[in-house]
Amino acid sequence: MPHVVTQACCGDASCVYACPVNCIHPTPDEPDFGIAEMLYIDPSTCVDCGACVSACPVGAIVPGHRLEEKAARFVDVNAAHYGYTQQDSVRFPVQQDWRLPLAPIEKPKALQNGPAIVDVAIVGSGPSAMYAADELLKQPRVRVTVYERLTMPFGLSRFGVAPDHKSTRLVMDLFDEVARHPNITILLNTEVGRDVTLDELRSKHHAVLWAGGAPTDKPLPVPGADLPGVQSATALVGWYNGHPDFASAVPDLSTERVVVIGNGNVALDVARILTADVEALAATDISRAALAVLRESKVKEVVVAARRGPEHAAFTLPELIGLADGKARVWVDPADLDGASVDGIDDPTIAAKVSLLQELSQNEKPAEPFIRLAFGQTPVAIEGDSRARRVRFAQTGSDTETVVEAGLVLTSIGYRGVPVPGLPFDDETGTVANVAGRVTDTPGVYVTGWIKRGPSGFIGTNKTDSGETVANLLADIEAGVHA
Template identity: 50%
Template sequence: MTYVITQSCCNDASCVEVCPVDCIHPGPDEPGFGAAEMLYIHPDECIDCGACEDACPVNAIFPDYEVPDAFAPYVDINAAFFEFTGEQDEPAPLPPPGAKIPGGPLKVAVVGAGPAGWYVAEELAATRRCDVEITVIDRLATPYGLVRYGVAPDHLDTKEIVSGFAKTARHRRVRTRYNVEIGRDVTHEELLGAHHAVVYTTGAGEGRSLGLPGEELPGSTSAAELVGWYNGHPDRAALSFPLAHERAVIIGNGNVALDLARLLLADEEALQASDLAPAALSALAASGIREVVVTARRGAEHAAFTSPELRALADDPHLDVVVDEADLGSLPTDADLTERDAGTFAALQKADLLRDLAARPRTDAAKRLVLRFGLTPTEILGADTVAGVRFDTGEEIEAGLVVRATGYRSAGVAGVPSEEGSGRFLHEAGRVTGSRATYTAGWAKRGPSGVIGTNRACAAETVRTLLDDYAAGSLAEPTGEPLDDLLAARGVIVVGQTGWNTLDTHERESGKEIGRPRAKVTDREEQVRIAALARV
């Protein structure tokens, strides 16, 4: 028997840490980790101990005899990875933990309660170099950022990763202050005055503009807006979108684009089983969309989606996934690939899957997803509302909804230097350049790349830098007014972890009454009101 990693792998690598025989690859310290779509278990080296299954935060690991039918291909995929890549490279040596730091406690504010923020808090809480007091802050009244408001609402296993974050929130070194916005309730300098260091993990939540004519038309939107709407983000829950036309076009073909396509084409049963926001559920259940065309500027060999994401769509019996064989001439074959690493294995997995889809006969499924390549949009068509998209080839595709899924940008923070255009913080190993005692991790640090678990290694690098700076005496003692005193004087209503737990329980119990995982509260004032029933 062997254990098998399946579709919802988040690359968190908790499984790697607990494996007693080092049979899970690539690990965070191995060369192929950054390019890997997921992690894999070597079937001949696994000793069936089950430690990885217990450690996995997203329920992605199963004994081979218990792998659900929907994930059956992953038994062979895990084995194929090792057949393709051969003997694994030696991991890079871990940096030394560093000497004990006298004095303390080190006071750190972590701004942004999404995955990157919690990985930073986890690393700091676990350090033995010094005592630490960690305050996790978020401008929203709810924690978990990307997991609550970005992960697709039907990916409930992926959302289970928050159980680890909740454990960190209970750590004796950690306290939480939600519904607190830097720049609105307290300035960056005031926050620095109350702490030795500030770490910004504020993500990248703004959609990118393509600058196309017609982009401002109703029915033209960004992935950030549409994803925020259906996930019930308080800033976007009140938006509305035209869903009556039978076709939607998505520009860009990353995993977010495929998530959008899947949700736009989902039937009511699938929508009910998700934690989709109530208003979005009603709108999507009544949608007239029957076809989604996902377009990409470059060829199929550059497809940005991962093979697990496409495989899930390909296996949906209610959906016809259409790929034109003529678009696939530049895809690699096994014989073409001289490099045998995680990146080229991922490329081959995608290529084989696309070829399989192109060879499939068309079905009579009621809905279909069309993947197109080599199309650069030049104009969004329409007079008073979106009517379609024109591409550089001269082709026009009629549609009532056009979504730009071409990346995200960070909003930045007043008083902290950031890169023009992307909004991310310029840094050296997580230390923000041009701002004292200021650090960053996650998408705000490296841009919108990787999956949830990628943030873990990113956070570890930042925390090493911060602790080394503290050991070197580079972080001044805080002399400003304590954060809680500032917030109290300004009448800020603070939501703590206990308040969030009250809101979380309310949503789950409300959902249970109507047969759903949760009924999200999307109005910020209502969130705060419910959370206030508990003590901070």
């Protein structure tokens, strides 16, 4: 049986270039790369050589015959992406003309011109920053200084990944290796704007690369969103991961029901943590302070409410499989799937999501605490006296309203970048104005990650994103363009 990509996939394409037979797609040369929910191995061309296994930074690739039961569905997920049935014998009539031959990976050309030593400042130390540093350090003449305002590095890979997703957090091992390079210096507890200005960075370095991410949540535009008892899912994630900015974001878990508005992967993460076995969480690196609060939790149900139908679910298929086939107790009310069908859905990933949701709806309501995935619910208002007590929803597309009692409401409807003093900002996209990483009208200053492209993609998406920015930065150094 061929190798299989599983839910830990970070999409950084290391496996793609390691594969000798071009069986892993989408590749960085193909249109779906960066928006696909994961990478997929074609069972018809995989030769089981195992080269991808050692290349994967998060242990996501497994020989098919060694899959754990909770990951068994990924055999079908990988096969279906290429138009095979579960038996890998009958092809669906899918269009595969988009698959392009993989361009050979090119080693970066050594700098020929410019300063003898090229000093580059990177602001931030999250995934986009560390992937950029890794690429820059392939140039012997480059010295990198990372400015990180927190006392620990690696940003969202440390503070944004759920503590029970241990394999995904393994990407920090890669970043640790980058941090050990002799030509990099990481200055912790150093904030640009407080300890050093952007102008000072530009005067000290030949180039400045801003990798500050999209640190704020999109606000929920409904009455009552400012009531006590309403907070962002991002704050909760930071709280249970020990992020110092969210040490005071302690949720009130004395309520029996929590409502999460939005249904992306973060929404599923917080729902899973709030209903997880506390002793199992104790074996992770979850914040000990958060663990103590979770031990006293009275939560019996977490409702994850989506505005649109199941075919438009924002969470990824790997995340749903991890939820359904892991130890989480999850349920879908059959009424929420009324009319939902896989018929007419051409995208095998979306079809697999709807099919799995239908499967969950056939189960009995699980033991408490459990997660309920709800669809077609548009929030109208959050109501209460001195704090949130209930959420009023309208059935999307109709005037029918329902009220869900809840003492804690978490919003999870997306992220947004904030303006960087001294740099041009595109308010519509929430990004620093740039062209392929070059900051508009600001020579020698560059961006990468969410502040460059907006909050999209996965951890590994930052690898190709940073590669583009670094290539342009080095080209400018070569051409004599400095900060």
